[in-house]
Amino acid sequence: MAIVKALHTTFGVFGNITGLFLFLAPVITFKRVIKKRSTEEFSGIPYVMTLLNCLLSTWYGLPLVSPNNTLVSIINGTGAGLEAIYVLIFLIFAPKREKAKISGLLALVLSIFSAVALVSLLALHAHARKIFCGFAAAIFSIIMYGSPLSIMMMVIRTKSVEFMPFFLSLFVFLCGTSWFVYGLLGKDPFIAVPNGVGSMLGMVQLMLYAIYRGNKGEGKKANNSVEMGNGNKVNGQDGTA
Template sequence: MDIAHFVFGLFGNAFGLFLFLAPIITFKRIIVNKSTEKFSGVPYTMTLLNCLLSAWYGLPFVSPDNMLVTIINGAGAVIEIIYVFTFILFAPKKEKLKISGLFAIVMTIFSAVVFISLFALHGNSRKVFCGFAAAIFSIIMYGSPLSIMRLVIRTKSVEFMPFFLSLFVFLCGTSWFVFGLLGRDPFIAVPNGVGSALGTLQLILYFIYRKNKGNAKTKTTQEESMEMGTAKPSKNAMGDEEELKGDTS
């Protein structure tokens, strides 16, 4: 592993850790209120699957020179499991069953990938199989903010798209994109290139509509302002209720 490859891997680890820890504010609110309110638990389970598959892909016997990928995604998997279990604990019965079922599906998919890659595949075929699986769910994870971007365009407000989270989506995606290019690994470069592009679009939208922050149309906020598992009702819609702070994972 050359120096530039290693350095961009370190950048990716740092920015990735920030993104994984960002929902702490959301879960602090959930724990204090003992309710998941309008927050969605689906993005956390999907991010967990992405972390598990990416961590597995980065192991030396699957793909060489990608241990930094395993380190950050292994840490991310632990963090996301905590989020998922916390969400299940405070979710209403229907949502509890939904997220528990989705968690079971996530673990089944991961277990199947591990089993097939260990006992049915070897060498490059193992790398390709695990790489495709990791890349698909990485793209799904990065695609999560599309709904919030649609809301920003429609309401012409960035009330529900925090600047620093958009910035770190861009920085994280870009770092791993360059890491993948330097390592000639399309399974890392392609999905993170998508992440970098989406992060760029978020930043462009932010600077276009930054002066309109807090002026979103209230009728759409409660059900549509979900970005990677978060929701934030506006003050106008909730009267004297406290404004939720948007997060991502």
Template sequence: MQVLHFLFGVLGNAIALFLFLSPTVTFRRIIKKKTTEDFSGVPYNMTLLNCLLSAWYGLPFVSPNNLLVSTINGTGAVIEFVYVTIFLIYAPKKVKSHMMGLLALVVTIFTSVALVSVLAIHGQTRKVFCGSAAVIFSVCMYGSPLAVMSLVIKTKSVEFMPFLLSLLVFLCATFWFIYGLFGHDIFIAIPNGCGSVLGAMQLILYMIYRKNKGSLSKSATTSTQAIAHPCVEIGDKLDSDNNPVNVHQHLHDSFVVEQV
């Protein structure tokens, strides 16, 4: 049982790392153009918070036998912090101020959870407190994959939901769900079980609309903004290849939800 627990944790780490690195396409674009264009920095701040809380939960003195949770989420936190830093460098002044405020909020929330868990509570209560905090913020991010699926249904196009990434999202969440089951940890099993279901739904939608992969028109893209999650923006303008500029943010937001 312990071997399987470790194995699924390693598999989850490997796929999650690939998914955390997938937004590098977006940031290469930002660095090259020296502007954040219409991209939103909110998802990266929220993912940073989610990673910090999950990494803290996986520490031995909080949750024994969950070090693999800390390794991947600690790595994810570093990657997300780099994304946020790049965004701050190239964002317009008004957006930069907003991003700084969000980053301050992220640091405040994480610091508060960490201090309370160290100074005020101990033992199983500490695990429940930190696990609950991590789960709450994970669940709050479920709006992103739901928004992507809603977009696919509305446009009848899988342009925003490539098969490979959808498959990896499903596998990542499933591996962590099984990891949580083997470890008898509801704070890992429950959110990733939900993520696995969402991943399966994405694959089903892909099979239904897989023949519709053409680029959306500008008017069609603009009309989908109303169904987007507040933390995600669907670009209302197209790049030189006639593709919405914010597509990679949707993909990024779709996978980070499942990380715990």
């Protein structure tokens, strides 16, 4: 038991480290936004949705909901803070129409989180509370990990990894794998399942990178950088990675 507990903590710490790299990935994009004082064609939707994922996961990791998952709350609480900053910057520099859309979505996201938190506190107890919050957190974790699917399809279509940064794909894989093992060791399906999906998607990205790594410059050029939570428009579609 002592070994399992030590491994559980170790993978949780590693998950925090790799997760931090994922949440810091948009910094490059927002440095550009601030420098140009414009959000250009970037979409704010992925940042708001990732904020919801972080808020729900932070809530799930709290001792009053899910014992022994404090490390989950630490990284997702950090992620929520970073995503909130990204959303704030986006709202400052976004065009009026986009600003209204993202403001409305943000209000919806905060309402969803508040509803989940209040229902879990006032109407549910013990195991029922954990199941309710766990399902909510798992659903939005899968959505977050699934955000690079459009970029993966573009890589296959263009046979170029120009828009899929290697280190981002690597940390998606490492982060997902770390939390997947953490969830398995802690016998927590609400952590293991969504992060198992993330680990699998990260592995597919790395495989695509290995196949098309020699074609970085052959795809259609684009001015926008791509990272987890970035919804810049590529070929007329919203692409994330």
